[in-house]
Amino acid sequence: MGFTANGSSEKPLKFLIYGKTGWIGGLLGQICRAQGIAFEYGNGRLENRSQLEADIAIVKPTHVFNAAGVTGRPNVDWCETHKVETIRTNVVGTLTLADVCRERNLIVINYATGCIFEYDEAHPLGSGIGFKEEDTPNFTGSFYSKTKAMVEELLKNYENVCTLRVRMPISSDLSNPRNFITKITRYEKVVNIPNSMTILDELLPISIEMAKKNLTGIWNFTNPGVVSHNEILEMYRDYIDPYFSWKNFTLEEQAKVIVAQRSNNELDASKLKKQFPQLLSIKESLIKYVFGPNHKTAST
Numbered sequence: 001m002g003f004t005a006n007g008s009s010e011k012p013l014k015f016l017i018y019g020k021t022g023w024i025g026g027l028l029g030q031i032c033r034a035q036g037i038a039f040e041y042g043n044g045r046l047e048n049r050s051q052l053e054a055d056i057a058i059v060k061p062t063h064v065f066n067a068a069g070v071t072g073r074p075n076v077d078w079c080e081t082h083k084v085e086t087i088r089t090n091v092v093g094t095l096t097l098a099d100v101c102r103e104r105n106l107i108v109i110n111y112a113t114g115c116i117f118e119y120d121e122a123h124p125l126g127s128g129i130g131f132k133e134e135d136t137p138n139f140t141g142s143f144y145s146k147t148k149a150m151v152e153e154l155l156k157n158y159e160n161v162c163t164l165r166v167r168m169p170i171s172s173d174l175s176n177p178r179n180f181i182t183k184i185t186r187y188e189k190v191v192n193i194p195n196s197m198t199i200l201d202e203l204l205p206i207s208i209e210m211a212k213k214n215l216t217g218i219w220n221f222t223n224p225g226v227v228s229h230n231e232i233l234e235m236y237r238d239y240i241d242p243y244f245s246w247k248n249f250t251l252e253e254q255a256k257v258i259v260a261q262r263s264n265n266e267l268d269a270s271k272l273k274k275q276f277p278q279l280l281s282i283k284e285s286l287i288k289y290v291f292g293p294n295h296k297t298a299s300t
């Protein structure tokens with residue numbers, strides 16, 4: 001910390017957001033509109049320094065939000081066969097944006113990933129001992145995660161960057177195929193492992209508050225606690241579709257239908273909770289922001 005940003009309190013907020021066509025970027029724009037915060041989407045490609053410089057010169061932002069990144073379609077397996085494209089956006093691009101913004105004293109709120117850890121002997125499944133912000137990533141099972149861990153390590157040196165480790169994002173829009181809940185209700189078979197997850201309806205507004213406070217550094221950006229696939233599917237059955245049923249399979253069986261390994265972990269969200277004491281546990285947040293509101297819709 002100790003970084004003095006342009007977004008000082010006397011200057012009205014103006015956000016420059018990357019990721020206009022993306023899920024998180026789109027939601028951020030909606031939240032800014034609802035809150036009356038001035039913002040514009042960036043037109044530049046992240047890896048193109050001069051395009052980023054032009055965006056900043058035109059928009060004159062107080063803060064920059066990076067919700068641009070390559071996650072792979074239909075899933076992260078894509079990154080295994082598109083390594084250079086993955087590096088270009090997620091490593092070269094993200095670093096270029098951080099560097100351009102540092103030169104201009106601008107904070108970057110960077111939506112990163114917490115899928116850079118996996119349960120280990122010091123953080124066993126079910127123990128409640130989560131990985132902390134200062135822990136070194138231990139999951140390299142996918143090229144996507146490997147490059148995200150590399151870039152996080154480099155970004156640590158940029159005192160203008162606020163790295164938010166997002167995991168298995170969930171939103172109240174259950175029709176969105178990117179939503180973790182929607183994904184697992186559509187799979188033929190699902191594993192059943194407790195994980196830390198991010199309820200976007202609760203946490204994206206918090207990321208805007210973090211910008212207002214000029215917070216920087218690494219943050220585990222998940223709701224406190226863990227929830228398993230089956231616990232979510234049970235809630236789905238209870239709130240949305242009483243006839244819903246599903247089949248589980250083991251990690252070994254899952255490995256046969258995917259290319260890259262997937263990360264499973266618990267992140268320790270106490271740093272975020274200390275800064276934002278109203279932050280709900282993952283199960284409370286799921287009910288308040290996702291299943292509760294959709295239940296009303298389903299019953300009308």
Ligand SMILES: NC(=O)c1ccc[n+]([C@@H]2O[C@H](COP(=O)([O-])OP(=O)(O)OC[C@H]3O[C@@H](n4cnc5c(N)ncnc54)[C@H](OP(=O)(O)O)[C@@H]3O)[C@@H](O)[C@H]2O)c1
Pocket residue numbers: 018019020021022023024025044045046047067068069070071088089093111112113114166167168169178
């Ligand atoms: N969704 C998840 O499961 C998840 C989980 C944890 C973390 N995250 C992270 O959160 C960030 C946003 O995720 P998301 O789910 O919102 O992604 P998304 O829906 O796939 O959107 C990605 C956005 O990034 C833009 N983009 C890609 N490459 C770019 C480049 N080189 N320059 C400029 N823009 C570029 C895309 O624009 P174009 O269409 O123009 O390329 C799109 O607007 C990513 O960094 C991702 O790694 C996502």
